[in-house]
Amino acid sequence: MAESLRSLEEYLRTRLPTWDEDDEHIELDGHRIESVLPGVIQYNLLLKGSEEWIRGIGLNCREEQVEGLAKRIRSMSRQQWTEPRNSNLLLPGTTPKSTTRIFLTSTAPSNVPVQDAKVGDWVYHPEAILERLENDSFLEKDRLAAVLFAETKPFDGELRPRLLKALSRFIEGNRLTEDADRMIYLCSAIRKYAMNMGQDQIEAYAEWLLPTDTTPVHHEVEMEFVKGLSYRLQFEKLSLLHESPNAIEILGDIAFGYLRKSLILQKSYANTAMLLIVCISILESRSESQTDLTDQLLKKVEALGISWFQEMVEDNLSEALQFVEENNPEVAVKLHSLLGNK
């Protein structure tokens, strides 16, 4: 076997760029190579006739050879790497391209400029991302990519207010979009902004949920706004006695609007309504004002008579209480009291 693997390695180094393959595998000296992945250079072998799998966990080649070999493999045909050729493989870089759009709703055709796909290494550096978010002279494709890649990078210290300012500008300019592709970037911006914003910004954040006289906030974007806020309220620090009357009023108005039998079974409204109730209950529990909006909403949920939805609301409220207990014990005491009799 060791001899066979050595043969394979040699083969991969020297012959892959011109391999002769059928639609499922390439063959080498009695072995069937089911797949070779770019970048990590892993491979699966199926011993012919034996049904025995051998999984290679990396070529034993010198460090400086790895990148070159990966490039050669990739350069053969980008298309063949868009998804694993064998379902045993679950590794980075093998995703279907989002050009085959899935789960996009019937929204308007994209007006995001057609892009020459790949962006540069700058997407791994928060400072470089910020530069593109702040400076309109960069190409739009880079500014959009900056929004997307900012989501999973840390922006600490002085970088955070700059990030929030830039994302705020992007959200303000795009929050009413109907464009399916642009919504992907917008929702990334919303999630990142929500989790990083200070308590003082919650009131203004809620206003992004308001439609204009002629244009609504798309229901998928709306859910992401509410989901982002619910995460912020459950998982980041909050202080007691912090009033958010504007947010409570806006969220409550939307929640009551969706709590109708004819709507709750449609689109993302059940999730949005549930998340709204989670947000309102936490915001109310921080307030000194005597309001009973959560109580009214839960009565309305019960009156709907949709048992699975009521259970979903109850379970998610219960879980939210646990998270608030972990992150904001003082708020949790009041939240527990607010939900105590429900």
Add this chain to the structure above:
Amino acid sequence: MATTRTSNSATVTVRPLDVLSIELRGFLFHSMLCDESSDRSDVNERTRVRVAHMRPPVAAESFRCHVVSGIALTERERSKIRKFVERFRKEMEANAKQLELAPDDPPKTLPSEPRYLIHPERQPPKTACPLWSFSCVGFVISAYKNGRITLLSPIRPLKTIEDLKLLYPDRADDLDDANKRAEYLPEGGDSWPVALVGYLANAFNRSDDEVRRAPFEPQPGDEHFPSQRLPSMPSVTT
């Protein structure tokens, strides 16, 4: 339906939200939720089925599967589990877009993006990464939990780092790297009650009533399907 295997010679029926698993060298190592809109009765081991799963990252795509597990979900359960998955749709689109746009040659010192876990099976959003992190099993059991079905007991066999290198062969090198290990196992320690894919297959290999009534309590050997529990241990009932 319990748990069945796909094969080349016969087809099986796969229903939306069934749990699909992938096997490598006789070991189940990845679990996914069926994301088809209706039942499919034409599935063999070479059929690509639409799935939602923690790859990582959370993704919606098509995969083959070797093991199919499930129960006859009620409409109420189905609605709640479906709503859980729908809450991640926009994240799935963003993840797909990131992979589409990412440079061909990421730097070797790629900043860590802790979105995959071995244990615990899920971690909440943070400011650096405002997305839930899951293990593949964690995504599945969280979805079913939203349907009020608790698939696995929290009491499970403890696995050491050496066990995990065997269970996750493609991450064995990462597990030797202190930084990577801290991402996969953020709670530290030297052994963990990891939720393994085989446990799911064995959890579903019971009556529907039992799946709903009692979370499965895995024993050593249940990481395989069929279970390879030692003879002295009670076998999994069907």
